[in-house]
Amino acid sequence: MSKNIGYIRVSTVDQNTDRQLDGVELDKRYEDKISGASTKRPQLQACLDYLRDGDTLHVHSMDRLARSMRDIEDLVKELTGRGVTVRFHKEGWTFNGKMDATQTLLFQMLGAVSQFERSIIRERQAEGIAKAKAAGKYKGRKPTLSPEQVQEIKDKVAAGAEKKALAQEYGVSRQTLYRMLAT
Template identity: 55%
Template sequence: MKGHNVGYIRVSSGSQNTERQLADIALDATFTDKASGKNTDRPELDKCFNHLRRGDTLHVHSIDRLARNLKDLQTLVDALKIKGVSVHFHKENLIFDASASSPMQELMFQMLGAFAQFERTLIKERQREGIAAAKARGQKLGAPPKLSLAQVAEIKDLALPGADKSAIAKQFGISRPTLYKILAA
Protein backbone atom coordinates (compact mmCIF):
# COMPACT_ATOMS: atom_id res chain seq x y z
CA MET A 1 0.00 0.00 0.00
CA LYS A 2 1.39 3.37 -1.05
CA GLY A 3 1.49 6.02 1.66
CA HIS A 4 0.31 9.60 1.47
CA ASN A 5 2.34 12.62 0.44
CA VAL A 6 2.11 15.18 3.23
CA GLY A 7 3.54 18.68 3.09
CA TYR A 8 4.86 20.82 5.92
CA ILE A 9 5.27 24.53 5.20
CA ARG A 10 6.63 27.14 7.60
CA VAL A 11 7.22 30.87 7.43
CA SER A 12 8.40 32.98 10.34
CA SER A 13 5.60 35.57 10.33
CA GLY A 14 2.03 36.03 9.17
CA SER A 15 3.05 38.61 6.58
CA GLN A 16 5.33 36.18 4.71
CA ASN A 17 4.11 34.28 1.67
CA THR A 18 3.94 30.47 1.70
CA GLU A 19 3.12 30.01 -1.99
CA ARG A 20 6.67 29.28 -3.19
CA GLN A 21 7.05 26.30 -0.86
CA LEU A 22 6.04 22.92 -2.33
CA ALA A 23 3.97 24.66 -5.04
CA ASP A 24 4.67 22.00 -7.69
CA ILE A 25 4.32 18.92 -5.45
CA ALA A 26 1.10 16.87 -5.46
CA LEU A 27 0.16 16.54 -1.79
CA ASP A 28 -2.63 14.67 -0.03
CA ALA A 29 -2.48 16.99 2.99
CA THR A 30 -0.61 20.17 3.92
CA PHE A 31 0.17 21.69 7.29
CA THR A 32 1.30 25.34 7.46
CA ASP A 33 2.83 27.15 10.43
CA LYS A 34 3.43 30.87 10.63
CA ALA A 35 5.91 30.72 13.47
CA SER A 36 9.60 30.86 14.22
CA GLY A 37 11.71 27.76 13.64
CA LYS A 38 13.70 28.38 16.82
CA ASN A 39 11.98 25.44 18.52
CA THR A 40 9.55 22.64 17.68
CA ASP A 41 6.62 24.03 19.67
CA ARG A 42 4.40 24.71 16.64
CA PRO A 43 0.72 23.73 16.43
CA GLU A 44 0.65 22.66 12.77
CA LEU A 45 3.87 20.68 13.17
CA ASP A 46 2.21 18.74 16.00
CA LYS A 47 -0.89 18.13 13.84
CA CYS A 48 1.34 17.02 10.96
CA PHE A 49 3.19 14.49 13.16
CA ASN A 50 -0.11 13.12 14.47
CA HIS A 51 -1.42 12.80 10.89
CA LEU A 52 1.57 10.94 9.45
CA ARG A 53 1.43 7.14 9.23
CA ARG A 54 3.88 4.36 8.33
CA GLY A 55 4.60 4.51 4.60
CA ASP A 56 3.85 8.24 4.26
CA THR A 57 6.35 10.76 2.92
CA LEU A 58 6.74 14.18 4.52
CA HIS A 59 7.69 16.85 1.98
CA VAL A 60 9.48 19.97 3.25
CA HIS A 61 10.74 22.79 1.04
CA SER A 62 14.10 23.03 2.81
CA ILE A 63 15.82 21.88 5.98
CA ASP A 64 15.51 25.26 7.69
CA ARG A 65 11.72 25.17 7.25
CA LEU A 66 11.54 22.13 9.57
CA ALA A 67 13.98 23.40 12.22
CA ARG A 68 16.70 25.99 12.75
CA ASN A 69 18.44 23.97 15.43
CA LEU A 70 20.55 20.93 14.51
CA LYS A 71 19.49 18.93 17.57
CA ASP A 72 15.77 19.57 16.93
CA LEU A 73 16.20 18.76 13.24
CA GLN A 74 17.92 15.46 13.98
CA THR A 75 15.33 14.55 16.63
CA LEU A 76 12.41 15.28 14.27
CA VAL A 77 13.83 13.29 11.35
CA ASP A 78 14.83 10.36 13.58
CA ALA A 79 11.35 10.27 15.14
CA LEU A 80 9.77 10.25 11.68
CA LYS A 81 12.03 7.45 10.45
CA ILE A 82 11.22 5.37 13.56
CA LYS A 83 7.53 5.98 12.81
CA GLY A 84 8.11 4.60 9.29
CA VAL A 85 7.81 7.97 7.55
CA SER A 86 10.23 9.10 4.85
CA VAL A 87 11.31 12.76 4.71
CA HIS A 88 12.02 14.63 1.48
CA PHE A 89 13.79 18.00 1.63
CA HIS A 90 13.27 19.42 -1.86
CA LYS A 91 15.69 22.36 -1.99
CA GLU A 92 18.60 20.20 -0.83
CA ASN A 93 17.33 17.16 -2.76
CA LEU A 94 17.76 14.94 0.30
CA ILE A 95 15.45 12.01 0.96
CA PHE A 96 15.57 10.12 4.23
CA ASP A 97 13.90 6.81 3.62
CA ALA A 98 12.37 5.21 6.68
CA SER A 99 13.76 1.80 5.70
CA ALA A 100 17.35 2.76 4.76
CA SER A 101 19.95 5.41 5.35
CA SER A 102 22.97 6.63 3.44
CA PRO A 103 26.07 7.76 5.32
CA MET A 104 26.68 10.48 2.70
CA GLN A 105 23.13 11.80 3.08
CA GLU A 106 23.49 11.77 6.86
CA LEU A 107 26.69 13.83 6.52
CA MET A 108 25.03 16.34 4.16
CA PHE A 109 22.03 16.55 6.48
CA GLN A 110 24.26 17.28 9.49
CA MET A 111 26.22 19.93 7.63
CA LEU A 112 23.17 21.69 6.19
CA GLY A 113 21.44 21.54 9.58
CA ALA A 114 24.50 23.11 11.18
CA PHE A 115 24.41 25.91 8.58
CA ALA A 116 20.72 26.54 9.33
CA GLN A 117 21.54 26.80 13.03
CA PHE A 118 24.48 29.10 12.29
CA GLU A 119 22.24 31.33 10.16
CA ARG A 120 19.71 31.58 13.01
CA THR A 121 22.52 32.61 15.37
CA LEU A 122 23.62 35.33 12.93
CA ILE A 123 20.05 36.62 12.62
CA LYS A 124 19.77 36.90 16.41
CA GLU A 125 23.15 38.66 16.59
CA ARG A 126 22.14 41.20 13.92
CA GLN A 127 18.85 41.76 15.74
CA ARG A 128 20.67 42.48 19.03
CA GLU A 129 23.05 44.85 17.23
CA GLY A 130 20.11 46.67 15.61
CA ILE A 131 18.34 47.08 18.95
CA ALA A 132 21.52 48.37 20.60
CA ALA A 133 22.08 50.87 17.75
CA ALA A 134 18.46 52.09 17.98
CA LYS A 135 18.80 52.56 21.75
CA ALA A 136 22.08 54.45 21.25
CA ARG A 137 20.27 56.82 18.86
CA GLY A 138 17.64 57.38 21.56
CA GLN A 139 14.96 55.60 19.58
CA LYS A 140 12.11 54.22 21.64
CA LEU A 141 11.49 50.51 21.18
CA GLY A 142 8.35 48.50 21.68
CA ALA A 143 4.72 49.44 21.33
CA PRO A 144 3.77 53.09 21.78
CA PRO A 145 2.22 54.00 25.14
CA LYS A 146 -1.54 53.47 25.30
CA LEU A 147 -2.06 56.50 27.50
CA SER A 148 -0.86 60.07 27.34
CA LEU A 149 0.92 61.68 30.30
CA ALA A 150 -2.28 63.66 31.00
CA GLN A 151 -4.30 60.43 31.15
CA VAL A 152 -1.77 58.85 33.52
CA ALA A 153 -2.01 61.92 35.79
CA GLU A 154 -5.82 61.73 35.68
CA ILE A 155 -5.75 58.03 36.62
CA LYS A 156 -3.51 58.80 39.60
CA ASP A 157 -5.93 61.54 40.70
CA LEU A 158 -8.96 59.22 40.39
CA ALA A 159 -7.38 56.16 42.05
CA LEU A 160 -7.73 57.32 45.62
CA PRO A 161 -7.99 54.70 48.39
CA GLY A 162 -11.41 53.06 48.17
CA ALA A 163 -11.99 54.06 44.52
CA ASP A 164 -13.39 51.42 42.16
CA LYS A 165 -10.22 50.37 40.31
CA SER A 166 -12.13 48.19 37.82
CA ALA A 167 -14.29 51.14 36.79
CA ILE A 168 -11.24 53.37 36.33
CA ALA A 169 -9.49 50.73 34.21
CA LYS A 170 -12.62 50.29 32.10
CA GLN A 171 -13.00 54.07 31.66
CA PHE A 172 -9.48 54.30 30.17
CA GLY A 173 -9.64 51.02 28.21
CA ILE A 174 -6.84 49.31 30.11
CA SER A 175 -6.59 46.18 32.23
CA ARG A 176 -6.45 46.23 36.02
CA PRO A 177 -2.83 44.97 36.01
CA THR A 178 -1.91 47.90 33.73
CA LEU A 179 -3.71 50.27 36.09
CA TYR A 180 -1.74 48.91 39.07
CA LYS A 181 1.55 49.28 37.12
CA ILE A 182 0.69 52.93 36.46
CA LEU A 183 -0.12 53.51 40.12
CA ALA A 184 3.11 51.82 41.25
CA ALA A 185 5.30 53.93 38.93
Protein backbone atom coordinates in the same frame (compact mmCIF):
# COMPACT_ATOMS: atom_id res chain seq x y z
CA MET B 1 -2.41 3.73 0.71
CA SER B 2 0.59 6.03 1.15
CA LYS B 3 0.07 9.78 1.02
CA ASN B 4 2.13 12.84 0.17
CA ILE B 5 1.89 15.27 3.06
CA GLY B 6 3.31 18.80 2.96
CA TYR B 7 4.52 20.86 5.89
CA ILE B 8 4.96 24.57 5.23
CA ARG B 9 6.16 27.18 7.72
CA VAL B 10 6.88 30.89 7.68
CA SER B 11 7.91 32.92 10.71
CA THR B 12 5.21 35.59 10.64
CA VAL B 13 1.63 35.96 9.44
CA ASP B 14 2.80 38.63 6.97
CA GLN B 15 5.03 36.22 5.08
CA ASN B 16 3.81 34.35 2.01
CA THR B 17 3.86 30.54 1.80
CA ASP B 18 3.23 30.30 -1.96
CA ARG B 19 6.81 29.52 -3.01
CA GLN B 20 7.13 26.57 -0.64
CA LEU B 21 6.36 23.21 -2.26
CA ASP B 22 5.04 24.98 -5.34
CA GLY B 23 4.24 22.35 -7.96
CA VAL B 24 4.49 19.42 -5.54
CA GLU B 25 1.36 17.27 -5.66
CA LEU B 26 0.12 16.83 -2.08
CA ASP B 27 -2.76 14.86 -0.59
CA LYS B 28 -2.78 17.05 2.51
CA ARG B 29 -0.87 20.10 3.67
CA TYR B 30 -0.17 21.64 7.07
CA GLU B 31 0.86 25.25 7.42
CA ASP B 32 2.26 27.19 10.40
CA LYS B 33 2.89 30.92 10.57
CA ILE B 34 5.12 30.87 13.62
CA SER B 35 8.81 30.82 14.54
CA GLY B 36 10.67 27.58 14.00
CA ALA B 37 12.62 27.97 17.23
CA SER B 38 10.38 25.44 18.94
CA THR B 39 8.86 22.21 17.66
CA LYS B 40 5.71 22.97 19.68
CA ARG B 41 3.78 24.29 16.69
CA PRO B 42 0.09 23.42 16.26
CA GLN B 43 0.16 22.41 12.62
CA LEU B 44 3.47 20.58 12.93
CA GLN B 45 2.04 18.54 15.80
CA ALA B 46 -1.11 17.81 13.79
CA CYS B 47 1.06 16.78 10.82
CA LEU B 48 3.20 14.47 12.94
CA ASP B 49 0.07 12.88 14.40
CA TYR B 50 -1.40 12.35 10.92
CA LEU B 51 1.64 10.74 9.25
CA ARG B 52 1.55 6.95 8.85
CA ASP B 53 3.92 4.20 7.73
CA GLY B 54 4.50 4.58 3.98
CA ASP B 55 3.64 8.31 3.83
CA THR B 56 6.08 10.92 2.55
CA LEU B 57 6.52 14.24 4.35
CA HIS B 58 7.51 17.01 1.92
CA VAL B 59 9.23 20.08 3.38
CA HIS B 60 10.61 22.98 1.34
CA SER B 61 13.90 23.11 3.27
CA MET B 62 15.40 21.87 6.52
CA ASP B 63 15.04 25.22 8.29
CA ARG B 64 11.29 25.16 7.63
CA LEU B 65 10.98 22.00 9.74
CA ALA B 66 13.06 23.27 12.67
CA ARG B 67 15.82 25.72 13.48
CA SER B 68 18.09 23.64 15.67
CA MET B 69 20.12 20.72 14.37
CA ARG B 70 19.02 18.58 17.28
CA ASP B 71 15.31 19.19 16.58
CA ILE B 72 15.69 18.46 12.87
CA GLU B 73 17.65 15.29 13.51
CA ASP B 74 15.22 14.11 16.21
CA LEU B 75 12.21 14.72 13.97
CA VAL B 76 13.74 12.95 10.97
CA LYS B 77 14.83 9.96 13.10
CA GLU B 78 11.40 9.71 14.72
CA LEU B 79 9.60 9.86 11.39
CA THR B 80 11.86 7.47 9.49
CA GLY B 81 11.65 5.12 12.47
CA ARG B 82 7.86 5.10 11.96
CA GLY B 83 8.28 4.26 8.27
CA VAL B 84 7.71 7.81 7.01
CA THR B 85 9.92 9.16 4.22
CA VAL B 86 11.09 12.76 4.74
CA ARG B 87 11.95 14.83 1.66
CA PHE B 88 13.64 18.25 1.79
CA HIS B 89 13.14 19.77 -1.65
CA LYS B 90 15.59 22.69 -1.56
CA GLU B 91 18.46 20.48 -0.43
CA GLY B 92 17.33 17.59 -2.65
CA TRP B 93 17.51 15.15 0.26
CA THR B 94 15.28 12.18 0.95
CA PHE B 95 15.45 10.17 4.17
CA ASN B 96 13.68 6.85 4.41
CA GLY B 97 15.23 4.63 7.00
CA LYS B 98 18.65 4.40 8.54
CA MET B 99 21.09 7.04 7.32
CA ASP B 100 24.52 5.94 6.14
CA ALA B 101 27.65 7.72 7.40
CA THR B 102 27.81 10.14 4.46
CA GLN B 103 24.15 11.14 4.80
CA THR B 104 24.61 11.66 8.54
CA LEU B 105 27.65 13.90 7.98
CA LEU B 106 25.98 15.98 5.26
CA PHE B 107 22.75 16.20 7.24
CA GLN B 108 24.62 17.53 10.26
CA MET B 109 26.60 19.98 8.14
CA LEU B 110 23.45 21.39 6.53
CA GLY B 111 21.83 21.66 9.95
CA ALA B 112 24.89 23.44 11.32
CA VAL B 113 24.72 25.95 8.46
CA SER B 114 21.03 26.61 9.28
CA GLN B 115 21.89 27.20 12.94
CA PHE B 116 24.76 29.48 11.91
CA GLU B 117 22.42 31.53 9.70
CA ARG B 118 19.96 31.90 12.59
CA SER B 119 22.78 33.08 14.88
CA ILE B 120 23.88 35.66 12.30
CA ILE B 121 20.29 36.93 12.03
CA ARG B 122 20.12 37.32 15.83
CA GLU B 123 23.46 39.17 15.90
CA ARG B 124 22.35 41.56 13.15
CA GLN B 125 19.07 42.15 14.96
CA ALA B 126 20.91 42.93 18.22
CA GLU B 127 23.30 45.26 16.39
CA GLY B 128 20.38 47.06 14.74
CA ILE B 129 18.59 47.50 18.05
CA ALA B 130 21.76 48.79 19.73
CA LYS B 131 22.29 51.28 16.90
CA ALA B 132 18.66 52.44 17.05
CA LYS B 133 18.88 52.81 20.85
CA ALA B 134 22.04 54.90 20.52
CA ALA B 135 20.23 57.13 18.03
CA GLY B 136 17.26 57.42 20.40
CA LYS B 137 14.91 55.74 17.91
CA TYR B 138 14.33 52.49 19.79
CA LYS B 139 12.63 52.65 23.11
CA GLY B 140 12.07 48.91 23.54
CA ARG B 141 8.86 47.20 24.38
CA LYS B 142 6.29 49.18 26.30
CA PRO B 143 5.95 48.10 29.94
CA THR B 144 3.26 45.49 30.50
CA LEU B 145 2.10 47.16 33.68
CA SER B 146 1.89 50.77 34.75
CA PRO B 147 4.02 52.02 37.66
CA GLU B 148 0.81 52.15 39.74
CA GLN B 149 0.07 48.48 39.01
CA VAL B 150 3.63 47.52 39.93
CA GLN B 151 3.26 49.33 43.24
CA GLU B 152 -0.10 47.57 43.85
CA ILE B 153 1.57 44.22 43.29
CA LYS B 154 4.44 45.11 45.64
CA ASP B 155 1.95 46.16 48.31
CA LYS B 156 -0.05 42.94 47.91
CA VAL B 157 3.09 40.80 48.11
CA ALA B 158 4.14 42.66 51.26
CA ALA B 159 0.68 41.90 52.67
CA GLY B 160 1.22 38.19 51.97
CA ALA B 161 -0.56 37.66 48.64
CA GLU B 162 0.49 34.65 46.58
CA LYS B 163 2.76 35.64 43.69
CA LYS B 164 1.37 33.03 41.30
CA ALA B 165 -2.18 34.34 41.84
CA LEU B 166 -1.01 37.93 41.35
CA ALA B 167 0.69 37.03 38.08
CA GLN B 168 -2.56 35.51 36.83
CA GLU B 169 -4.65 38.43 38.09
CA TYR B 170 -2.47 40.99 36.28
CA GLY B 171 -1.95 38.85 33.17
CA VAL B 172 1.82 38.52 33.37
CA SER B 173 4.16 35.57 33.70
CA ARG B 174 5.68 34.74 37.06
CA GLN B 175 9.11 35.61 35.64
CA THR B 176 7.84 39.09 34.77
CA LEU B 177 6.35 39.46 38.23
CA TYR B 178 9.63 38.45 39.92
CA ARG B 179 11.57 40.86 37.69
CA MET B 180 9.24 43.71 38.69
CA LEU B 181 9.58 42.84 42.37
CA ALA B 182 13.37 42.92 42.09
CA THR B 183 13.38 46.57 40.96
